[in-house]
Amino acid sequence: xxxxxxxxxxPLVKSVxxxxxxxxRREQGRFLAEGLRILTEAREGGRLPSLLFxxxxxxxxxxxxxxxxxxxxxxxxxxxxxxxxxxxxxxKDNPQAVVGVFEEFETSLDDLDRSSAGIWLVAERLRDxxxxxxxxxxxxxxxxxxxxxxxxxVDPFSVEAVRASMGALFTVPVVRTEWxxxxxxxxxxxxxxVGLSLDTEHDYRAAxxxxxxxxxxxxxxxxxxxxxxAACDLLVKIPMLGKADSLNAAVATAVMAYEVLAQQRG
Numbered sequence: 001x002x003x004x005x006x007x008x009x010x011p012l013v014k015s016v017x018x019x020x021x022x023x024x025r026r027e028q029g030r031f032l033a034e035g036l037r038i039l040t041e042a043r044e045g046g047r048l049p050s051l052l053f054x055x056x057x058x059x060x061x062x063x064x065x066x067x068x069x070x071x072x073x074x075x076x077x078x079x080x081x082x083x084x085x086x087x088x089x090x091x092k093d094n095p096q097a098v099v100g101v102f103e104e105f106e107t108s109l110d111d112l113d114r115s116s117a118g119i120w121l122v123a124e125r126l127r128d129x130x131x132x133x134x135x136x137x138x139x140x141x142x143x144x145x146x147x148x149x150x151x152x153x154v155d156p157f158s159v160e161a162v163r164a165s166m167g168a169l170f171t172v173p174v175v176r177t178e179w180x181x182x183x184x185x186x187x188x189x190x191x192x193x194v195g196l197s198l199d200t201e202h203d204y205r206a207a208x209x210x211x212x213x214x215x216x217x218x219x220x221x222x223x224x225x226x227x228x229x230a231a232c233d234l235l236v237k238i239p240m241l242g243k244a245d246s247l248n249a250a251v252a253t254a255v256m257a258y259e260v261l262a263q264q265r266g
Contacts, residue, residue, distance in 0.1 A: 041167025049100030117145030118211035133164020
């Protein structure tokens with residue numbers, strides 16, 4: 001049976017609340033995810049929280065009941081609490097009905113099977129958690145094999161990134177690496193590296209993409225370094241017909257991903 005926690009002073013509440021901070025996530029090797037949709041995606045993807053906090057009012061919801069049963073069956077703990085504590089854990093005034101504490105999980109380049117998907121997403125020095133989450137959602141939508149984060153990117157396990165991914169963090173493999181190890185791995189097998197750039201005359205719709213296609217998006221503010229661009233098999237640009245000189249990184253990635261998907265589907 002789930003235990004109850006209703007006191008702010010409970011040490012477990014403080015420990016879990018600390019996971020909103022990157023340093024504490026690293027120390028504990030755990031991260032927070034909130035919301036019934038996200039935790040259900042995680043459960044269906046084979047990942048369960050070690051701790052599940054839920055509001056008493058939501059306990060009879062069928063999906064919440066399945067989560068509680070699954071967590072307890074796997075040896076985790078389900079904890080009934082009050083909305084104010086859920087708010088404290090999530091940092092939101094209108095908290096979700098459930099908050100989960102997950103063990104961080106890592107994927108390496110060697111874990112990836114490039115033949116498993118025609119599209120792979122690569123982001124270089126991505127700094128905005130909202131962009132990271134949106135790119136993960138795009139990856140899930142187009143059936144991408146994974147998201148490869150190159151260089152000093154935002155933490156994919158931050159509360160903001162997990163929230164923005166809407167569960168895609170649990171369905172799309174994420175690898176954190178540096179440029180040279182990524183490039184060395186890529187060149188050991190098939191794969192077309194396509195960079196999004198303003199410094200090219202190749203229109204993204206006129207180009208032809210060979211599976212597996214690795215779509216490289218540069219840093220939001222600075223774009224990609226010249227040597228990264230030089231290493232690409234192809235540079236393409238999305239036409240800008242208005243006053244703006246570029247699209248948001250996540251939007252540009254989505255536009256490109258769907259063009260590649262359309263070509264690969266014939």
